[in-house]
Amino acid sequence: MGIRKKQQNLGSRDWILFFAIMGLASLGLMLVYSATSDTAYHMYGDPSHFFRRQVQWLGIGLVGMFVASRFTHHIWMKLSIPVILLALATLAALVLFKEGRLLFGQSVSPVEMAKLAMIIYIAHWLSSKEGLLSTLPYGLLPFTIMVGAMAGLIMAQPDISEALLIVLVSVAMFFLAGADVIQFVIGILGGGAAFAFVVTQFPHAMDRLTPYVKEFRDPLHSTNWQLSQGLVALASGGLTGLGTGSGRMKYQWLPAAHTDSIFAFAGEEMGLIGCLLIIGLFAVVAYRGIRIANLAPDSFGRLLALGITCWFTFQALMNMAAVTGTIPFTGIALPFISLGGSSMVSCMVGVGILLSVSRASVEQEQATWKRVPAADVAEQGEPA
Numbered sequence: 001m002g003i004r005k006k007q008q009n010l011g012s013r014d015w016i017l018f019f020a021i022m023g024l025a026s027l028g029l030m031l032v033y034s035a036t037s038d039t040a041y042h043m044y045g046d047p048s049h050f051f052r053r054q055v056q057w058l059g060i061g062l063v064g065m066f067v068a069s070r071f072t073h074h075i076w077m078k079l080s081i082p083v084i085l086l087a088l089a090t091l092a093a094l095v096l097f098k099e100g101r102l103l104f105g106q107s108v109s110p111v112e113m114a115k116l117a118m119i120i121y122i123a124h125w126l127s128s129k130e131g132l133l134s135t136l137p138y139g140l141l142p143f144t145i146m147v148g149a150m151a152g153l154i155m156a157q158p159d160i161s162e163a164l165l166i167v168l169v170s171v172a173m174f175f176l177a178g179a180d181v182i183q184f185v186i187g188i189l190g191g192g193a194a195f196a197f198v199v200t201q202f203p204h205a206m207d208r209l210t211p212y213v214k215e216f217r218d219p220l221h222s223t224n225w226q227l228s229q230g231l232v233a234l235a236s237g238g239l240t241g242l243g244t245g246s247g248r249m250k251y252q253w254l255p256a257a258h259t260d261s262i263f264a265f266a267g268e269e270m271g272l273i274g275c276l277l278i279i280g281l282f283a284v285v286a287y288r289g290i291r292i293a294n295l296a297p298d299s300f301g302r303l304l305a306l307g308i309t310c311w312f313t314f315q316a317l318m319n320m321a322a323v324t325g326t327i328p329f330t331g332i333a334l335p336f337i338s339l340g341g342s343s344m345v346s347c348m349v350g351v352g353i354l355l356s357v358s359r360a361s362v363e364q365e366q367a368t369w370k371r372v373p374a375a376d377v378a379e380q381g382e383p384a
C-alpha cells in the first residue's frame with residue numbers, strides 16, 4: 001500500500017464519525033416532526049413549526065462544527081479559562097436573578113454550553129498536572145473544588161441530572177488522565193454520599209425518586225405517569241414499530257415526547273429495530289471518539305476527545321436508562337435527537353472539536369511518513 005493511499009485512508013476516517021452524527025440528527029428531525037406536528041398545528045397553525053426551528057438550529061450547529069473542526073485543537077487550551085469563567089458567571093447569574101434554566105426568552109440553555117466549557121477546562125488542567133495527579137494538594141482536592149463549584153451552580157437552578165452528568169464526565173476524565181486509584185475510589189464514595197445528601201434536600205428530586213421506588217413495589221398502580229407511558233410506548237412499537245407519523249402516544253399521552261421521552265417515542269414509531277439503530281449509531285460515535293483519543297498527538301487532545309466522547313455517551317445512556325426505568329427519570333435530552341437548540345449547537349461544536357483532534361493526528365502521522373528515509377521505504381516495497 002503506497003504512502004499516498006495510506007494518507008487517503010487516514011484522512012477518510014473522520015467521515016465515519018461525521019456520517020454517524022448526521023444519521024442521529026436525521027433521525028432526530030424525523031422524530032421531532034412526528035412528535036410535534038399535532039401540538040404545533042394547534043398552537044401555531046403550522047405543523048412544521050418546531051421542525052423548522054430544529055432545522056435552523058441544526059444548520060447553526062453544522063456551521064459551528066465546521067468552524068471548530070478547521071481550528072487546531074490547541075486554541076481551546078488558550079481559551080479554556082475565559083470559557084469556564086463565562087460559563088460560571090452565566091450560571092451564577094441564573095441563580096442570583098432566579099431566571100431558572102433558560103435565557104433570552106426561554107430559548108437558550110447555558111448549561112449546555114457549560115458542559116463543553118467544563119470539558120475543555122478539565123482537559124487543560126489535567127494535561128498540565130501530569131505526574132502530580134496522585135498527590136492530594138495537586139490532584140483530588142483542587143479537582144473536587146472545581147467540579148463541585150460547577151455542579152453546585154447547576155443544582156441550584158435546580159437541575160440535578162445535568163449536574164450529575166458533569167460530575168460523571170469529569171470523574172471519568174480524572175481517572176483516565178492517570179489519577180491514583182485510591183483517590184479515585186475516595187472521590188467516588190465521597191461524591192456519591194454528598195450527592196445522595198443533596199438530592200434529599202430538593203423536593204422536586206424526591207418527587208421523582210419516590211414514584212420510581214413505588215413503581216417496582218406496585219407496577220399495576222403506578223403513580224409515575226411519564227415512566228409508565230414511556231414503557232407503554234416502547235412496548236406498543238413491537239419489532240418494527242407503528243410507522244413514522246403513526247404513533248399515538250404523542251397525543252397528550254406521553255409527556256415530553258419530543259424531548260426527554262423521545263427515545264420511547266422512537267420505540268413506538270420505529271420499534272425495536274429503530275431503537276437498536278439509534279443505540280448502534282451512538283456506539284459508533286463512542287468508538288470513533290475513543291479511537292480519536294488514542295491517536296491524539298498530545299495529552300490535551302487525548303483528554304479533550306475522551307471528555308467529549310464521555311459526554312455524548314453518558315448523556316445518551318442516562319436518557320435511555322431513564323426512559324426504560326433503569327434509573328429514576330432524569331429529564332435529560334437525547335443528544336442530536338431531542339428538540340432543543342442549545343443542546344444541538346453545543347453537541348455539534350463538540351463534534352467539530354473531535355474532528356479537529358482527529359485531523360491533528362492525521363497530519364502528524366502524514367508528517368511522520370514524509371520523514372521516513374527513502375531506503376526504509378524501499379525496503380517496505382514502496383518506490384524510493
